[in-house]
Amino acid sequence: MQDLKKIPQIEKILKNPIFKNTNKTILKNITIEKINNLREKIKNKENYNLESIESEIMSEYNNITLGTLKPIINATGVVLQTNLGRSIFHKNLLDEVIPLLSHYNNLEYDLKEGKRGERYDHLTSMLKAMFNVESALVVNNNAAAVLLILNTFAKDLEVIVSRGELIEIGGSFRIQEVMKSAGAKLIEVGSTNKTHLKDYKNAINEHTKIIMKAHKSNFEILGFSSEVDIKEISKLCKEFDLIDYYDLGSGYIKGIECNEPSLLEICKNPPSLLSFSGDKLFGSIQAGIILGKKDLIDKLKQNHMLRALRVDKITILLLQATLKRYITENIDEIPTINMLRKDLESLHKKAKLLHSKIPSFFNPKIIEVNSLAGGGSLPNKEFKSFGITLQIDNIKALKLERILRENYIIARIFNNKVTLDVRSIQDDEIQNLINILESIKNMRIENE
Numbered sequence: 210m211q212d213l214k215k216i217p218q219i220e221k222i223l224k225n226p227i228f229k230n231t232n233k234t235i236l237k238n239i240t241i242e243k244i245n246n247l248r249e250k251i252k253n254k255e256n257y258n259l260e261s262i263e264s265e266i267m268s269e270y271n272n273i274t275l276g277t278l279k280p281i282i283n284a285t286g287v288v289l290q291t292n293l294g295r296s297i298f299h300k301n302l303l304d305e306v307i308p309l310l311s312h313y314n315n316l317e318y319d320l321k322e323g324k325r326g327e328r329y330d331h332l333t334s335m336l337k338a339m340f341n342v343e344s345a346l347v348v349n350n351n352a353a354a355v356l357l358i359l360n361t362f363a364k365d366l367e368v369i370v371s372r373g374e375l376i377e378i379g380g381s382f383r384i385q386e387v388m389k390s391a392g393a394k395l396i397e398v399g400s401t402n403k404t405h406l407k408d409y410k411n412a413i414n415e416h417t418k419i420i421m422k423a424h425k426s427n428f429e430i431l432g433f434s435s436e437v438d439i440k441e442i443s444k445l446c447k448e449f450d451l452i453d454y455y456d457l458g459s460g461y462i463k464g465i466e467c468n469e470p471s472l473l474e475i476c477k478n479p480p481s482l483l484s485f486s487g488d489k490l491f492g493s494i495q496a497g498i499i500l501g502k503k504d505l506i507d508k509l510k511q512n513h514m515l516r517a518l519r520v521d522k523i524t525i526l527l528l529q530a531t532l533k534r535y536i537t538e539n540i541d542e543i544p545t546i547n548m549l550r551k552d553l554e555s556l557h558k559k560a561k562l563l564h565s566k567i568p569s570f571f572n573p574k575i576i577e578v579n580s581l582a583g584g585g586s587l588p589n590k591e592f593k594s595f596g597i598t599l600q601i602d603n604i605k606a607l608k609l610e611r612i613l614r615e616n617y618i619i620a621r622i623f624n625n626k627v628t629l630d631v632r633s634i635q636d637d638e639i640q641n642l643i644n645i646l647e648s649i650k651n652m653r654i655e656n657e
């Protein structure tokens with residue numbers, strides 16, 4: 210415990226000239242935490258280092274004040290990654306919203322009547338016209354959409370879901386858990402691989418309110434399996450005066466060749482309610498988009514929970530900007546879709562360009578790889594692509610992967626080689642990627 214006395218006084222640390230141009234309140238708070246940690250370490254007889262305490266505080270200060278979100282080069286080929294922020298935006302969309310964010314706007318103001326307006330109206334008319342539905346509502350994310358719908362209509366009532374669709378997405382969204390939070394009772398029917406219409410029908414009783422279908426999103430059941438089409442569920446619900454609700458997850462609109470039924474297709478016979486994420490295959494900002502019958506959407510708007518789930522103007526603006534691209538067929542400006550529909554020829558061209566610039570120090574080689582949609586979308590669809598393997602003599606792939614990651618390049622290890630899939634690398638990132646590789650080349654890397 211003698212060592213505790215070696216800890217310098219906080220005031221003394223703060224006087225160090227390296228802290229000259231810092232915010233003293235923040236600096237002090239960081240220092241107090243550092244000293245407390247140091248005390249803990251000494252008490253627990255762990256290793257500690259007093260020499261570097263000032264520089265540690267300084268680097269923590271820089272981390273905090275410079276912002277911890279960094280631009281990342283996604284070289285994994287997984288286009289939608291929740292860890293990497295899901296969908297990204299084309300610069301044109303951002304330019305379009307800047308004047309609306311740097312000035313006041315009529316978010317909740319009816320310019321004709323000179324009175325309070327509805328923030329949701331800005332999107333409703335666009336969504337209605339696009340999908341030919343009666344009404345629409347947008348909330349914070351799709352999890353919020355599920356919560357709001359279940360809470361509004363099925364609090365203290367029963368919701369029937371197929372056992373094959375009790376999904377978990379990204380470790381934090383589980384149908385069962387959302388059901389509980391919403392106060393609804395989950396009635397599971399069918400088996401993991403097969404659910405029939407009669408399973409739903411047999412479960413209906415006077416407490417039943419909703420039959421919910423959830424898109425399997427991040428997995429597929431192969432072999433002997435069957436699920437009930439949403440159209441069949443809608444018919445059954447009509448017969449028993451229940452709400453048919455489809456949690457679609459990704460909400461694919463158009464632009465990629467895949468087996469996924471598009472929203473436009475589904476909306477030819479729309480269920481009473483459906484919802485999907487704004488930042489998965491839709492390719493926009495985090496949001497939960499709800500489409501459906503006007504009387505039901507009006508009820509959702511009356512739920513006080515909506516106030517806690519409401520979206521900001523920035524969400525409304527970016528969703529509008531994305532919808533405009535779908536309407537005008539300007540899909541090149543929706544990067545998520547654009548990346549997923551790149552043809553092999555252009556990917557090969559990009560791989561060759563990148564390959565020609567990478568220093569030979571890395572032994573770059575072009576190989577064929579498979580990219581993925583990711584983000585719980587199109588789980589089994591492989592998108593053929595090209596990758597570049599990097600290898601440094603005597604350096605393990607795991608080590609190189611880590612160095613790249615610490616320099617904001619996220620790569621995959623494929624057949625024991627660090628691989629950069631060109632599909633998810635943006636054109637304007639190539640020069641930066643090369644610069645980073647040049648600087649890594651100049652580091653003295655040693656194996657551990």
Ligand SMILES: *Cc1c(COP(=O)(O)O)cnc(C)c1O
Nearest residue numbers: 350351352378424426458486585
């Ligand atoms: C992704 C997903 C969700 C959650 O959506 P978030 O927008 O991430 O909240 C819910 N249901 C399904 C079927 C999904 O795929």
